[in-house]
Amino acid sequence: MIPTLEWLPAGVNFLDQTKLPLEETYVLATDYKQVATVIRDMIVRGAPAIGVSAAMGVAIGVDRSTAASLPALTEEVAVIAKTLAETRPTAVNLFWAIQRMRDKYNALAAANTPIPEIKAALIAEARQMYDEDIAACKQMGAHGAALLPQEGTVLTHCNAGALATCGYGTALGVIRAAVERGHKIDVFADETRPYLQGARLTAWELLHDNIPTTVLCDNMAGALMRQGRIQAVIVGADRIAANGDTANKIGTYSVAVLAKEHGIPFYVAAPLSTIDLATAHGDLIPIEQRAATEVTHSNGKQMTPNGAAIQNPAFDVTPAKYITAIITERGVLRAPYNESIQQMATEANSQLTTA
Incomplete structure (x- = not known):
């Protein structure tokens, strides 16, 4: 790893x-x-x-x-x-x-x-x-592998692989597990501006595992979905609210809306520790604002005119209604998420108390 x-x-x-x-x-x-x-x-x-x-x-x-x-x-x-x-x-x-x-x-x-x-x-x-x-x-990989197509292309956004974890990965871990089980999968990796985690990191680690990977500009996904070239989307998460609303790297919300429009399943893979029961819904999730230079500069070269205002939120929130399923280490959650999340959390706490 x-x-x-x-x-x-x-x-x-x-x-x-x-x-x-x-x-x-x-x-x-x-x-x-x-x-x-x-x-x-x-x-x-x-x-x-x-x-x-x-x-x-x-x-x-x-x-x-x-x-x-x-x-x-x-x-x-x-x-x-x-x-x-x-x-x-x-x-x-x-x-x-x-x-x-x-x-x-x-x-x-x-x-x-x-x-x-x-x-x-x-x-x-x-x-x-x-x-x-x-x-x-x-x-997570074991639970999620069956959700991915036996053959086809999976889109992912940002990097939710071994590099985002201590090893194996969440969203990419599900892809790895599916490939290990014989699925013939290739991956479209959104470049994930402005920090390019998809282009730099996802592509790098999937190629390490000999999983065919194509890097896309962030504005290409919709056209490829319309052409029938994407069979599933899977992403990670930085915080999941109690109702299933999910914060992930900026651009994830757009991908989820496109997937819904084109009838493509949209999966989130994250450990139970990413579910925040104290946050009722996604509007309450704090969104990190990062330095303007991540947008204004690329490889040390300024790309925007002086005086232009810059927005650089690191994350956006995907409402639960766009999420087909949430894959955790304890199993797969489905809507209504406020009920399935609470049930899984209660079972997990019960087992910890018993242990």
């Missing part, structure tokens, strides 16, 4: 996704502030990978702490968590992972666990989350 991130004795090692596809280099983060920078600057990206990166950021922050008492360490943990939480506002996995690490710390601190044992336990928790993410992606 592509090593998106890895816990090492020296720190957290990240594949620098800003340098792909032409340069495969790594960035070593040796403290939590460096992990925060890696997340903010999109050296690592994709909701599941962001979540595990944040967990490792908490772990390395605590591990490198010189606090001599639990009260002092508790104050430091709050600062670490706040710093990491301020990096990317839309991906709910970020906050889920930080809270899971804080819950682990609080339980250990309440039991007056010695600081060295707390450090070891938090490192173990972050590494367990890494393993869980890979397992969840493979389970």
Whole structure:
């Protein structure tokens, strides 16, 4: 698998996704502030990978702490968590992972666990989350593979593959699983302006797996759908509201509307940790606004006139009515999503409580 991130004795090692596809280099983060920078600057990206990166950021922050008492360490943990939480506002996995690490710390601190044992336990928790993410992606693939055509072309937008997770991928994991089961699938990858995650990252990793891939400009999908050249669409998600409304990379909403118009199934693949039951619907999802230079410049060259106003939202929200199914590691959700999501969440919580 592509090593998106890895816990090492020296720190957290990240594949620098800003340098792909032409340069495969790594960035070593040796403290939590460096992990925060890696997340903010999109050296690592994709909701599941962001979540595990944040967990490792908490772990390395605590591990490198010189606090001599639990009260002092508790104050430091709050600062670490706040710093990491301020990096990317839309991906709910970020906050889920930080809270899971804080819950682990609080339980250990309440039991007056010695600081060295707390450090070891938090490192173990972050590494367990890494393993869980890979397992969840493979389970998603198993559940979703049957939904894809036995033969045909699948469109995807942005990158929801191994690079967006700890390995295997969500949307691309479903494609991988289908190919592994003998489906004869090729992929259309939207370039995904302005950051070009589809052109740079999706194409790169699918070609690594020998899955035929064609890169499309973002405005080509509708014409190809009309020609009957796309049989299914599958994307990832950064946050799914309790009613099924889904935030994903900007441009996803347009693709979903086009798919609906042309009678093409539109699937979302994401782990349960991406579902935010506290957010009732998509209008409440915070949308990250990124730097104007991502739009105004390409490869260091200015592409727009001085004085032109720029909009650069990183995500848009696809209403649940456009989504054929949501694929998770626990199974496939279908409309009405407010009911199916709640039922799956209740079952998952029940099993955790029983365990």
